[in-house]
Amino acid sequence: MDTIIETTRGTVKVIRFNKPQKKNAIDGDMYLRVTKILNTAASDDEVSMVVLTGTGDFYSSGNDYSVSRPEGAWLQILGDFIKAFITFPKLLIAIVNGPAIGIAATTLALCDMVFASENAYFYTPFSKLQITAEGGSTLTFPRLIGQRKAAEMLLFNHKMTAKEGLESGFINRVYKPEELQSKAWEKIQEILKSFNKMIPMSTKCIRDGVWNSDLPVSSLVKGDIVHIKAGDVIPADIRIIESKGVVLCCGDLTALGRVAGLAARLQPEPSPLAREIRRFMRYMSIWALSLGVIIATASIILGYPFIQTTIFVIGMIVANIPEGLQPTITASLTLTAQRMVKKNCLVKNLEAIEALGAVTTICSDKTGTLTKNKMCVRHIWIWDRKYSVADPDFESTLQVNQALKAIKICGALCSTAVILPNGDIQGDASETAILNFLCAYDDPVTASVHLNKRLSRYVVVIKGAPECILSRCTAVVMENGNVNITNEVKKAADNATEDLANTGERVLAFADLILDPKEFPMSFDFDTEEINFPLEGLRLIGIIGLKDPPRDEVRQAIERVRAAGIRVMMVTGDHPATARAVAIEVGIATTAACHVITGNDLRNMTSDLLYLTLEKHHEIVFARTSPTQKLQIVEACQRQGSVVAVTGDGVNDAPALRRADIGISMGITGSQVSKQTADIILMDDNFATIVLGIEEGRKIFDNLKKSVCYILISNVPEVLPVFMFILFSIPLPLGVMTILCIDLGTDMWPAVSLSYEKAEADVMERPPRHGDPLVSARMLRLVYGHLGLIEFAAGMYAYFTVMAEHGFYPADLFGIRERWDNEAVNDVRDSLGQEWTYAERKELERACQATYFIAVVITQMMNGVICKTRFNSIRDVGMKNHVLNIGLLFELVLAYGLCYLPGINNFFCTYPLRLQWLFLAIPFSALLLAFGEFRKYCIRKKLFGGWYNEMTFY
Amino acid sequence: MQRNVKLEEFEIETKPSRSSERGKVRNFIYDGNTGAFLGRTPESWGKIIIFYIVFYASLVALFAICMVTFHQQFINPRVPRLQLDRGLIGTSPGLGFRPLPPDVRSTLIWYKGTSYESYKYWEDQLKEFLSVYKMKGQTAGAGQNIFNCDFRNPPPPGKVCDVDIRGWEPCIEENHFSFHKSSPCIFLKLNRIYGWRPEFFNDTQHLPQEMPVELQMQIKNITEYNRDYANMVWVSCQGETPADKENVGVVRYLPYPGFPGYFYPYQNAEGYLSPLVAVHLVRPKTGIVINIECRAWAKNIKYDRREKLGVVHFEVMIE
Numbered sequence A: 001m002d003t004i005i006e007t008t009r010g011t012v013k014v015i016r017f018n019k020p021q022k023k024n025a026i027d028g029d030m031y032l033r034v035t036k037i038l039n040t041a042a043s044d045d046e047v048s049m050v051v052l053t054g055t056g057d058f059y060s061s062g063n064d065y066s067v068s069r070p071e072g073a074w075l076q077i078l079g080d081f082i083k084a085f086i087t088f089p090k091l092l093i094a095i096v097n098g099p100a101i102g103i104a105a106t107t108l109a110l111c112d113m114v115f116a117s118e119n120a121y122f123y124t125p126f127s128k129l130q131i132t133a134e135g136g137s138t139l140t141f142p143r144l145i146g147q148r149k150a151a152e153m154l155l156f157n158h159k160m161t162a163k164e165g166l167e168s169g170f171i172n173r174v175y176k177p178e179e180l181q182s183k184a185w186e187k188i189q190e191i192l193k194s195f196n197k198m199i200p201m202s203t204k205c206i207r208d209g210v211w212n213s214d215l216p217v218s219s220l221v222k223g224d225i226v227h228i229k230a231g232d233v234i235p236a237d238i239r240i241i242e243s244k245g246v247v248l249c250c251g252d253l254t255a256l257g258r259v260a261g262l263a264a265r266l267q268p269e270p271s272p273l274a275r276e277i278r279r280f281m282r283y284m285s286i287w288a289l290s291l292g293v294i295i296a297t298a299s300i301i302l303g304y305p306f307i308q309t310t311i312f313v314i315g316m317i318v319a320n321i322p323e324g325l326q327p328t329i330t331a332s333l334t335l336t337a338q339r340m341v342k343k344n345c346l347v348k349n350l351e352a353i354e355a356l357g358a359v360t361t362i363c364s365d366k367t368g369t370l371t372k373n374k375m376c377v378r379h380i381w382i383w384d385r386k387y388s389v390a391d392p393d394f395e396s397t398l399q400v401n402q403a404l405k406a407i408k409i410c411g412a413l414c415s416t417a418v419i420l421p422n423g424d425i426q427g428d429a430s431e432t433a434i435l436n437f438l439c440a441y442d443d444p445v446t447a448s449v450h451l452n453k454r455l456s457r458y459v460v461v462i463k464g465a466p467e468c469i470l471s472r473c474t475a476v477v478m479e480n481g482n483v484n485i486t487n488e489v490k491k492a493a494d495n496a497t498e499d500l501a502n503t504g505e506r507v508l509a510f511a512d513l514i515l516d517p518k519e520f521p522m523s524f525d526f527d528t529e530e531i532n533f534p535l536e537g538l539r540l541i542g543i544i545g546l547k548d549p550p551r552d553e554v555r556q557a558i559e560r561v562r563a564a565g566i567r568v569m570m571v572t573g574d575h576p577a578t579a580r581a582v583a584i585e586v587g588i589a590t591t592a593a594c595h596v597i598t599g600n601d602l603r604n605m606t607s608d609l610l611y612l613t614l615e616k617h618h619e620i621v622f623a624r625t626s627p628t629q630k631l632q633i634v635e636a637c638q639r640q641g642s643v644v645a646v647t648g649d650g651v652n653d654a655p656a657l658r659r660a661d662i663g664i665s666m667g668i669t670g671s672q673v674s675k676q677t678a679d680i681i682l683m684d685d686n687f688a689t690i691v692l693g694i695e696e697g698r699k700i701f702d703n704l705k706k707s708v709c710y711i712l713i714s715n716v717p718e719v720l721p722v723f724m725f726i727l728f729s730i731p732l733p734l735g736v737m738t739i740l741c742i743d744l745g746t747d748m749w750p751a752v753s754l755s756y757e758k759a760e761a762d763v764m765e766r767p768p769r770h771g772d773p774l775v776s777a778r779m780l781r782l783v784y785g786h787l788g789l790i791e792f793a794a795g796m797y798a799y800f801t802v803m804a805e806h807g808f809y810p811a812d813l814f815g816i817r818e819r820w821d822n823e824a825v826n827d828v829r830d831s832l833g834q835e836w837t838y839a840e841r842k843e844l845e846r847a848c849q850a851t852y853f854i855a856v857v858i859t860q861m862m863n864g865v866i867c868k869t870r871f872n873s874i875r876d877v878g879m880k881n882h883v884l885n886i887g888l889l890f891e892l893v894l895a896y897g898l899c900y901l902p903g904i905n906n907f908f909c910t911y912p913l914r915l916q917w918l919f920l921a922i923p924f925s926a927l928l929l930a931f932g933e934f935r936k937y938c939i940r941k942k943l944f945g946g947w948y949n950e951m952t953f954y
Numbered sequence B: 001m002q003r004n005v006k007l008e009e010f011e012i013e014t015k016p017s018r019s020s021e022r023g024k025v026r027n028f029i030y031d032g033n034t035g036a037f038l039g040r041t042p043e044s045w046g047k048i049i050i051f052y053i054v055f056y057a058s059l060v061a062l063f064a065i066c067m068v069t070f071h072q073q074f075i076n077p078r079v080p081r082l083q084l085d086r087g088l089i090g091t092s093p094g095l096g097f098r099p100l101p102p103d104v105r106s107t108l109i110w111y112k113g114t115s116y117e118s119y120k121y122w123e124d125q126l127k128e129f130l131s132v133y134k135m136k137g138q139t140a141g142a143g144q145n146i147f148n149c150d151f152r153n154p155p156p157p158g159k160v161c162d163v164d165i166r167g168w169e170p171c172i173e174e175n176h177f178s179f180h181k182s183s184p185c186i187f188l189k190l191n192r193i194y195g196w197r198p199e200f201f202n203d204t205q206h207l208p209q210e211m212p213v214e215l216q217m218q219i220k221n222i223t224e225y226n227r228d229y230a231n232m233v234w235v236s237c238q239g240e241t242p243a244d245k246e247n248v249g250v251v252r253y254l255p256y257p258g259f260p261g262y263f264y265p266y267q268n269a270e271g272y273l274s275p276l277v278a279v280h281l282v283r284p285k286t287g288i289v290i291n292i293e294c295r296a297w298a299k300n301i302k303y304d305r306r307e308k309l310g311v312v313h314f315e316v317m318i319e
Helices: A028-043 A074-087 A103-108 A137-145 A147-155 A162-168 A180-197 A255-265 A272-301 A306-320 A325-342 A350-358 A402-413 A429-441 A444-456 A466-472 A487-502 A554-563 A576-586 A599-604 A607-616 A627-639 A651-659 A672-677 A687-713 A715-728 A736-746 A748-756 A777-805 A838-867 A882-900 A915-919 A922-941 A943-952 B021-029 B042-074 B116-134 B173-181 B213-225 B242-248
Strands: A004-009 A012-017 A049-054 A091-096 A113-117 A121-123 A159-161 A173-175 A202-207 A210-216 A225-227 A237-241 A244-249 A345-347 A361-364 A376-382 A385-388 A459-464 A473-478 A481-484 A506-514 A538-547 A567-571 A595-598 A620-623 A644-648 A662-666 A680-682 B095-098 B108-111 B185-190 B232-239 B251-254 B258-260 B276-281 B289-297 B311-318
Touching: A004 A028, A012 A028, A028 A049, A028 A074, A049 A180, A074 A103, A091 A103, A091 A180, A103 A121, A103 A137, A113 A162, A113 A180, A121 A162, A137 A147, A159 A162, A162 A173, A173 A180, A272 A306, A272 A325, A272 A350, A272 A715, A306 A715, A306 A736, A325 A345, A325 A350, A325 A687, A325 A748, A345 A350, A345 A687, A350 A662, A350 A680, A350 A687, A361 A627, A376 A402, A376 A429, A376 A487, A385 A487, A402 A429, A402 A459, A402 A473, A402 A506, A402 A538, A429 A506, A429 A538, A459 A466, A466 A473, A466 A487, A466 A506, A466 A538, A487 A506, A487 A538, A487 A576, A554 A567, A554 A576, A554 A687, A567 A576, A567 A627, A576 A595, A576 A620, A595 A599, A599 A620, A599 A627, A607 A627, A620 A627, A627 A644, A627 A651, A644 A651, A644 A687, A651 A662, A651 A672, A662 A672, A680 A687, A687 A715, A687 A748, A687 A777, A687 A838, A715 A736, A715 A777, A715 A838, A736 A748, A736 A838, A736 A882, A748 A838, A748 A882, A777 A838, A777 A915, A777 A922, A777 A943, A777 B042, A838 A882, A838 A915, A838 A922, A922 A943, A922 B042, A943 B042, B095 B116, B095 B289, B095 B311, B108 B116, B116 B173, B116 B185, B173 B185, B185 B232, B185 B289, B185 B311, B213 B232, B232 B242, B232 B251, B232 B276, B242 B289
Parallel strands: A012 A049, A049 A091, A091 A113, A113 A173, A361 A567, A361 A644, A473 A538, A567 A620, A595 A620, A644 A662, A662 A680, B108 B311
Antiparallel strands: A004 A012, A121 A159, A202 A210, A202 A225, A225 A244, A237 A244, A345 A680, A376 A385, A376 A538, A459 A506, A473 A481, A506 A538, B095 B185, B185 B276, B232 B258, B232 B289, B251 B276, B289 B311
């Protein structure tokens, strides 16, 4: 029986350990076979990856000790085996169908991907066998699973289960045993598909005098001579010699590589949200701790035992720390990120999405983001007027125009671009655009006629910068024949050129000359190096204006962004005129006189001057800038206190992306480095997507505010009872356990679900939050001065009611604490002369605290409704947030559960309440709603001279 | 800082004034330019104060309305709304003792039999506790409510039964509650629960098994004399351990070994006094701590030693 089965599936080589009777233990012969297969596959172009798996329910139990080993060569065999794994250049995938032990487990660490079944485990008992750890595992394991875990595996014979392996990163996926093969192969097919997209860039080069037509770019070395032509990506830093280039530097040593390195060294600022949370948490902690200290002091002075004091302090701190904040933040960010992915915006750094909401300045590059990154023919000038291609009448008006025909011939012939069999056009951007244009307005049949004509006589066609072409022309094509060029014609042509150039178009003039067949017979040998044919006395055909047109949605998007008070600046490497024209077209600049700063200007500016310029001019276009200057601009903006978003796609944008508060890269055109550096990737390269991001970001911050407000409100009825207890000596109205129930139980879900709220009406109409903290004085005033007190009143009302129903009337409660809490006093007299034992009193206290707790819960439910909106009326918004609705219901059910479930209520010191005690907080809930709506109404209408806005609009 | 208005228009770029920290604080407390005090102008302060007065007034008003409504609807100043089992006080009154030790957490009655200074504290405690019993004639409205009750003659509504302090003899103030003779008197009382009626162990033939034999004997003795006397909440005190039982010696209960039934139910009548039982430890062993446990006996008094239901514990040590 064959112990190694080698099969091929498409381009995938499959190696199967097939010795199920011995749990696929590997013997010498098997080692040699696998080594050989791997080494052959490594150089076999037909193989794209190798898959390892085993027969039966074991992957492999490692070394087969039962078979005698070939003496001497043994170590060599093992070494070669491991080496084959390490040096294998292609994808190596293991489908682990069962336990992998010893060397089988260590080679898994050398595979690129590992899929395992649920019953697999990984076991490397080297120390038990008293042998050295095999297969480089001392190196690979720590890298994969960390030093500690690796030590556990390699030194302490820890048996790692598949689940654990997945968690620690040892393997990629875990599947059910019966699904393993099908699911793993599904994945492999996926990988194979993506291979087609990842065709490695190759280049043509001469190395050691040998011509390599298809060398991967990554294997270029210094000294190679590469051939490049128009449209190629330059594979390395090269020095051009004639049309070839000698490689000087490659990889990280290239200019681009150094820029990428610069990005890695820059430390990004912490996100505005992180800063905000840190600040808030610091203040909150100080507040909670100082309250704790006050309570502790008071408690000690009142003679409470240490344990009781500790419980008070813990209660105080727990009451004040907003525990719900972190889950809320995570929930909002994750939710938004998911939503953004659907809108073609991949959020890599979750906090960036919120930062986008705080953005005050966007530095956008031009090509690809604002524009389509595709040259198009926009205008054609044919004697004696300009035609716009976008004009719907364009085709019909020029149908019979001689000049258009001529320009088509000229454009098609005078081009090095080629049309590939699949219809794509490869070549210089301008020529591609021209060919594209011709394809759209011409049909291939006429093109062949031109070729026939050309057979009878030679035509010189020429295109180039208008000033060069014009000087060589003596005639111009008009609608009905040629006319000699006069000054008047020349001037008209010059005007047209200037006109087009000013709108940011790239201008090309076309001319031709029909050569006399007698002078240049068919056999004439043309030489372009030493020109042996006339290039004077040409016939001017026309001028074409090319342009990279702005994306359709961009203008509207920029309008919205500007309405949201965000400044948009363009930073581009393009010509100032082009940049300015695009800026005007997309709305970055509103007047033609917008401030354009070129890279040269920037170089001569001191940082103070740049600062002042940024202050003075709102609309700025940076043109002809270098990557480092982009960084400089970002830093200048940040010095002004702006929160800066930067878009960029090139490697050279990486430093600026890193430095910016939000780096945005492009999914289609973006380079790998820029994507790695960026916080957000726009999968459709579309600027308009940023607007969505800003809206979402602002919404997150708004919703966070709502959550924080909601969480903080319940602090008031949690803290004040302790003060009542200390100052007025009444029995404690709310216990520590019940505080925990509120903070960690009932408040949690509604607080988190507030992040599901929709954006408010004004979200994109107000300026970016600048110095607007998460928790403002206004919010604190509202929380501690208004809403919280209403809840406290509700709680106290509930407390006094229960006390009174049992015979302790409010007036008699004040000052009762000392006897009440004294375990030795078994006859505390109530207002009706009844005498209460300690146990009875404590039970009553629990009932009161539970009623207080329910009152807080019921008012908090109403608060959830109030906190839904900051500005709009709840009537307009409605209760459409079902997560919140369910959350409020859950809050109530949980509270009742805490009170009524036997055992649970004992643990949490609550009490099964009488029915009517559940409704005591209703009037206060109504007051909360009335006050909340009244306040929001005043805020909307700016009543009382904007009093409420100033006081409580957080 | 006065500003020159004419100059102002030429000041394109004014440097931020570098005021010192102290200056800032001073400016915050009182800003001469705006007249602001603590960061607000008087007008602003006025507004804010009015606003908060209105807000808090309405909050307090709502609170008051709720409280008053509730009280008027549901609360009777003389009758608890939730009585007995409907409320949390339950139907099993707790037993208490006097005098209470000065340390609230302790239940040890400790004194030197020979030293007046030493037992003065306990005597004072009892004097204070019993003063209402002594001065009942003088307390407002109490005198005329007193009704001479006995077992056949329970008080009519609104009247209260008299507690005869003479019945405690020799546990009376004039006798220093017998503390000076190293045979102290401890007073037991049953907690008042509105409307609570005891269910007496009045069938002398079927007294509970766990009832101390001495008490059973006493009950039989008393009821032999008058059957009505069976309607009492019986009381028994004994040492907790066999050693304590020995040390405690003879215990006398004055006037009866129980609380007479005609004191119940308690209905918050003006001048009501809880019946007391004086427990006279006639000759307890001195120089040793004696753990004493007293228990009240009625069919509806629950007993749980660990939960301290229906039972009271104290220690006595006489040097």
